[in-house]
Structures are given as C-alpha cells and as structure tokens.
Amino acid sequence: MKIRITEYLDIDLAAETWCCHGCGQKFGNARDNYKKGLLIAERPLEEVHQPLVTGEQFSFKPDPDYCRLIELYCPNCGALIDNEYLPPGHPLTHDIELDIDALKRKHGVC
C-alpha cells in the first residue's frame, strides 16, 4: 500500500520504503532520510536566478558566500524531488521523519 507524502514522494508501507511518486523508484528505508537515496547536485545560482545587474553587490541572484542551491533528483526518472537553499557546507535537512509504526496502524498495515 502506497501513501502519498509529498508532491513527489510516496511511502510503500508494507516494504517500509520511500518511493518516487512518478516512476516508483525506491529511495531507501522509510524510517531514514529519503535524501540518502537521491542524486544530489549544486546548481550554479545564475542558472536559476537571472542576475539583472552585473558588477554590483546585489543582482537578484543569491550571494554565494551566504547561499547555495542544492537539487535532489530521482536517480531513475530525473524528477526534481526537492531542493534546498543552504549556506555553504550546511547539513541537508532531515525534513520529514515519520512515525512509520503509527502510519502503519493508521492504514491497517501490520
């Protein structure tokens, strides 16, 4: 039984795994951080945030001293599962940590 958790993430309750909502690819243990099962890349900021000013302190593009853009992809279908704007080197966020036992009880999966 698959439960939709976000726009791009399902949990297969019986198998206790995270899955890609689009293609079904498994991302690992549902009790762990799904990000560990994804492909990760840092994007050059100007590819995503067009600078409208050059040579000045501000430009509509985030300042790389403060902020980097991390993207996380499904290794099978290339869907963008999520992204994170983080200061350089800051740990990725374990943003969803579900109580899998409670979720199984709720859906009658034992």
Added chain:
Amino acid sequence: MTSSYYGRDEEVVQRLRPEPMTAEEEAAQAGIEDIDFDIFRHKMHMIALEGKETTMKLGASTAMRWGDVAFGIFTAQGDLAICATGIYHHAVLGQIPIKYIVKHWRDEPSVGVRDGDAFFYNDPYYGGVHAADMGLAIPVFAGNRLICFVGAAVHTGECGGTEPGGTVQNAKSKYYEGLQMPPIKVGEKYALREDLLNMFAAMNRDPRTMILDLKARLAAARIVQRRILALVNEKGADFVIGALRRVLKVTGEAARQKVAALNDGVYRQPRFLDMVGSEPGLTRINLTVIKKGDRLTLDLTGSSPMLHDKPLNSFFQGLIGLAMVYFCGWFFHDLPANNGLLEAVDWKFPDDSLVNAKGEVSTSLAPVVQSYFAHAMFLCGARMVYSNDPKRAVAAWFSGFAIPIYAGINQAGEPVADITPEINATGAGGRSDMDGVDGAGAFFATVSDCSDVEATEADRPVVYLFRNFFNGSYGHGKYRGGAGAGVGLMVHHVPWLAMGSMGAGAHFPSTLGLFGGNAVPPTFVQTVDGSNMKALMRANDSPIARSLAEVYSAMNPEQGDRKFNDIDMVVRPRLNGDTSYISVSGGGGYGDPLEREPAAVLRDLKFGRTTAWAAQNIYHVVYDPDSLRLDEAATIARRQDVRQRRIARGRPYEEFMADWRKLTPPKDILKYYGSYPDPEAGFAPQALPKAVNM
C-alpha cells in the same frame, strides 16, 4: 502596584492558552442552547468586524487605513474569544495586555478597572511584536458586572525611536526604540486624558497620526461596546459571559481533533537570516515541529544566540503569535481565530537565543525574525498536511518585508513618519493546484489593501514613478509564486525626506519554494541621488522606465549617483528629485518547474508575467518567439534531455556530502551565527576556510 516590583511581568506572558474556567463562566454555560450559541458566534463576529472596519475608516496610519487591523472581544479574564482580522498573530498576542490589566490594575486602588475606562499599550514585551504595534482596550460593564473587554491592535507607523518609521536598525538596546508603554489607563469616565495624549504626541515624530490612530481604536471599541450591551439586554449577562467562554472551549477541542488527523512525525526547517540590522551577517532560526497524537510541539532548539547589541531579536511569544498566522490562515482556516487554538500547541525555546529575547536587548526587528519563523512554519506545515489535504500545502508568501520607510515634513507642512503600503501587495505562494495569486496581500495580513498610489501621494511627499508587477519577484515552479510589486519612488514637493527601508533577504532569499519550487530572488534597494528624473519627465519624449524590469534594462536613461543598498537600509536624507527602486516581492514556487504546463508559461509570456529567459532556461519550453506558438514535441524532447542531464550531474548522497561538508561561509559573515553549522554546539575556535565555489 499589586505585583511586588516595577520590572517586567514574566509570568503573564506565559499565559497564552485560555485561563482555567472560573465558577462564574462554568455556571453561565448551563442555559446555553446549541442553536443560540451558533447565532451568538456569528453575531459576535459581525460585531467584531464592525469594530475592525470602523478602526480602519477612522485611522490615519498606513497600516490602519489599509487593513493591518485586529479587533478583539476578550473574556473578563482576558482571553481573546472573538477576533476579526487578517492579521492573525494578534489572535493570540492581543490578550496578554488584557491579562496584564486584569492582573495588575483591576484591584489596584490607584488605577482600577471601571466603566468608561480606556487602556493603551505598546510595550512589545506584552504585545509580542515590536513597539510600533499599539493597542487600546476598554472594559464592558453591565451595571457593576464586568462582561468582557474589547479593543483593537494596529501597527502605527511611528513610535519615537532613534530612527523614524517604527523600526530602529541601529538599536543597541530597547531604549533606542522610543515609546514602550505597558498597559496604562488613558481614559476614564468616557473621556480621554488630554495630558496623557499630549505626552504621547510629544514623544512621536508624527503626533497627528499617533493621536488619530489612538482615537480611532477607542471610537471603534465604543461602538462594539454598544452592540455587546444590546446583546446583554436581549440575552442576559450570563449568556454572553458563558458563550464567550464556550467559543474558546470548542475551538480548543476542534483544534486538537484536526491535529490528531495528521501523520505523526517530526518536521524540520532551518531558516537563514542575512542581516542583523544595519549590518549584513548570517544567523539561523531552527524550527522542529513534533506532531504526536493531538499535540504539536514547536521546538526552536538550534537557533542562533541572542544578539546583545543588535535589534534582530524576538520575544518567544511573538513567534507563537506568528505561528498562528499559518495556523489560522491555512491549517485551522475553518476554526475561529482565538487563543483556544493553542490548546493543541506546545513550545520549547532555548534560553540564549535570538528567538527568546531577554533583558534590555532590542527587538525592533522582531517582525523579521518572526516572519522567517512563520515561513519555516509554512514549509513544515506543508510537509505535515500534504498527505491528508494537499490543497493546504502551500509555498510561503513573500516573507522579506522590503518596506520603504520615510519621515519628514509633507507638502502641507505637516510632519509624517510611516511606511508605504506595498507590503500588502506581495505575491502568494504556489499551491498544489494553482499559481500563487499576484499582488495577494501580506502573509500576516491577508485581508488588507495596498492603497491607490494617488491616496498615498496625497499627503506623502513622494511621487510613484511606477508600481506594477515585477517578474523578478517570485519563485518559479510547477505552479509559480504570485508576482509582487516593483516600485519606483521619487521625493517630490519638499526639499528633502528621510528615507530607508526595512526587510531581509538581499543576500539569502527570504522566501523559499516548496517541493522543488524556486525561492524568491533576493530583493534590495537601488537609490539614485542627484537624479535627472525630473528633467526626463519634463521632456515629453523621454523613454523613462515604467517598471522595475525597465529600470534594469539597457534603455534606462536615468543618470545620477546610483547605489545598490541592502534591503535593510537605515534612513538617510534624500533630496527633491532623488529616486528609489524596490521589489516588494512575490511568493515561493511550488514543485518542479519542468512540470509546468507549457501553455501556462506561454500565457504568462503573453501577459508579461514571465520573461523569455525563464521560459527558456527554467521551464525549457520551445516556442516561436513571435507568435508564441508552442512546439510540443521539441518541448517534450528538451525537458527529457534536461532530466537526463540532472541524472548525469547528480552524485550519490555520501559522495556529494564528502565534498559539501568541507565548505563553510566566510568567517566575517558568521560573527553573529554561533558555532557553524550548529549554533549551539559551542564557541570553540574552528578553522573557517573561505567559501569555495564548486
């Protein structure tokens, strides 16, 4: 004074949840029929709405005229039972000053609480936000029996600090912030004390607005008092007292039921602030939401330390207030907005933290701290509710403020000090089923308006060069954020005007996307001193910029001393004809931009709501640039190619992290952060290499 000393009351601010039911409230429950209770709730809400509308119609400050108004009906103990507002933080914060009045003044012989009294307050310790938020409340008596309190809380744009316009970016302590009144009786026997009003006027750059706003709150409260007394005459005092209390009870029960339906788990979102007032610098607000059973716990452990000589601090109660902006507007949208909702919420704040201000530190920029926190609440909330109700999972509305501030003498010779109203025209976040609304409002004041530019120009010495949607203001996504406003302002009519702005997110985006959606681009202020704008306007064929996009295009003919300033810009004198440009931005994007319907991209292009650059580089749509006709097959192929390139550049988690962990921001911007990356890990010296571009 009934408390033992004249210091802050640290007990009363803890009482955010409803007070225990009194014997009088309990007894009053007995005779209330369900149908009468439903009619009562509706009628009281209408009465509170009349209070809100009256406050707006009579007030003078920008926020009061354009709807950043909360009108409340409180129980005799001070709990906020009924609230008419789009500015939901006051739904839990508005009660603390009332509880203070009940605790300290009701039985104090030198003050007392009597029919005909009026109490004013703006001490941010009790109001929860900052000193510019001012309130006025009155007791409602039927004979000798105290039935309830009623009152209005509104941001008045000037409170006499060392900088004008309600916020002080250089504040080193609370004493820079101007007037900070714990609840004080300003009226008795149905008359305001003119000597006290005179004192408030003397402590404020814009006395006319200060006094008009104060009187507007009182006039609205008196109308609401009449309406409630009519209801008491009709239904009896017991009914009104009992039913007010019942509103809180049923709200709390319903809130716990709604929480119980969500998936148990832990949801996390760190937020990064990029300025500490007048100086750039990185700090972290770290939100963990623990959902178990019918309770939510908001845990702020891991946030940066309190800033002892900077204004970027907030009292903990202010964050709980801003959590209610998310809860009342989105998650508990179908429940009454009152502090009964907090029966489902617990909280944990670390002791030494910028989210838990203590002592005499300044909290002048608390709205920014609270706004960033509320944004984290949106993101944690979306991850928490999507599984049950995807339509409630929304990307955040613009969270960076970007509010122009001004002070001086206007064209009529009157003093003015306030903010401009575009904060009420920011974009909404993208949603699971539609784009964010363009120019929707403020996330904390969704039922608000941004004024006509002509109304603003009528008594403010500025001319709007333009005010319209800006395509560089929102986050892209499957569903894009709503566009915010690009604004051009020029000093006009007067020799000079002090101007600055308040906000955050010039370096690190203030507003992130959801589920892969893009963040809102950074926002900052361009100023041109000694501008030739007036000469360009006199020459009737000059192609002057009519939008922020044109300001940044090659065609812009404006000449002068051009500067790019942080969005948190301390006021400085601007001369007649000097110009400023600012993006009061839009909402975060929702979902993978590659999934956006190509037709939606082309529709945005046609109506000027996106750029060709974004259509090609973000959305990867292939189309004929002249006819805007879609090449469907080429678009599908190009998007598939983009997906393959993602897979080619992505690296497995451990491999990526091995290099990523070696990076750190430059040392000078971590001055206020605490230890990096976990601010609470200790302050041991560490090697901080300069950030390396990968």
